[in-house]
Amino acid sequence: MSYFDNIRTFIRVYELGSMSAAARDQRISPAVASARISQLEAHLDVRLFQRTTRSLTPTEQGQLFYEGACGVLEAVESAEASIGDVTDNPRGTLYIAAPLGVGRRLIAPHTPEFTAQYPLVDVRLRLSDRNIDLTAEGLDISFFLGRPADSNLRIRKIADCQRVLCASPAYIESHGHPKTGAEIERGQHNCLNLRYPGAAEFQWELETSDGPQKFNVRGRIECDDGDVLTDWALAGAGIALKPVFEIAEHLRSGALVPVVEETPPLPVQMACLYTHRRHQDPKARLFMEFMIERIESAIRATEQT
Incomplete structure (x- = not known):
């Protein structure tokens, strides 16, 4: 194995705090990642991590080596980049x-x-x-x-990407066609929201006659994949806030229809x-x-x- 591959793996193990996470990050198996760390420790004759069945913690020597290793790797990458710049390749x-x-x-x-x-x-x-x-x-x-x-x-x-609040014709037929953010905020409609760890409470910023205004929105289902929200909107499950480039084909076909037109999203x-x-x-x-x-x-x- 290349010494620089060992250093690269060590840096990712240190940064991610997990052998398996570093292995996934580098597209290698956990066994290969572990072998690279062991080879590095043998070469340096120090222990870089304290390992237990539940945790992996850098030693004092590991912390010192990380600082130097980052500099070495940056220098190598900079040298490779300078060669590429000169050769235009x-x-x-x-x-x-x-x-x-x-x-x-x-x-x-x-x-x-x-x-x-x-x-x-x-x-x-x-x-x-x-x-x-x-x-x-x-x-x-x-x-x-x-x-x-x-x-x-x-x-x-x-x-600056245009956005649109949209729903399927079936949803509009069943629940009505909202024109303003105030109707949304009153909880009259099911809003499809993008959720991920650490996300704030849901607010949609809309353009009103008094300028931009944030509206609190609620919905019964949410997901951390924006394309799932599109699928739910197409299925008639609620109203989604989407960039136009993501749903242009559905707007052209009429599978999704703009709503809340009087207070559109910014x-x-x-x-x-x-x-x-x-x-x-x-x-x-x-x-x-x-x-x-x-x-x-x-x-x-x-x-x-």
Whole structure:
């Protein structure tokens, strides 16, 4: 095994606090991850972690080695990046995160084209509608919708995406066609909400005659996958708040119908997060520029139909 592979695995075990989580992160088996840590400990002649059946805790030597190992790995990645920049042929692995709807519709379809254009770059795409900690999870770029938490990360705005409150014709026939956020807030309708660990209580920010206003909403079912909310809306289960690019085909076909038209939702920002260092990495910079161009084009196309 490569010494640098051992270091990479050690760093992820340290950051994630779990051998199995680090193994999943690196697409290796827990046995391989454990073997890499054992080899590293044998090479250094120290114990890097205290292991029990229930926990894994860095030793003092492990904490010291982590600080140095991060610097070594960054130096190697920087050296590889500089070679790629000079040769105009970047190399290495990119770890990318995105919400499910953004990833499935706007990023995943173009990823094979990117890797074909840059054959020495591997892409690891992780899709989730939960909040992602870019630094803690070892990511290079994180695409997102909404407002990111305060951080020292850099933000590259891509577009303001139109959103719509929508429901199926069957739901409207059974429950009526709400026109304003006040009708929603009174609890007259079942709202389909996106829920993930740590999510705040549900509020929809709508444009009223008095300016933007937040409305408390309630619903009987919720999910941490935005596409499930779309499926529920199509099935007549309630009202969903969706970016237009995610449901454009259903709006065109009439399977979903806009509601609450008198107080429509505000657009949502789409952007990507990255560290200053990653923006200096040519493969990360190229991936951002490549995807942003295609995302902007796709959003314009869906919002004009």
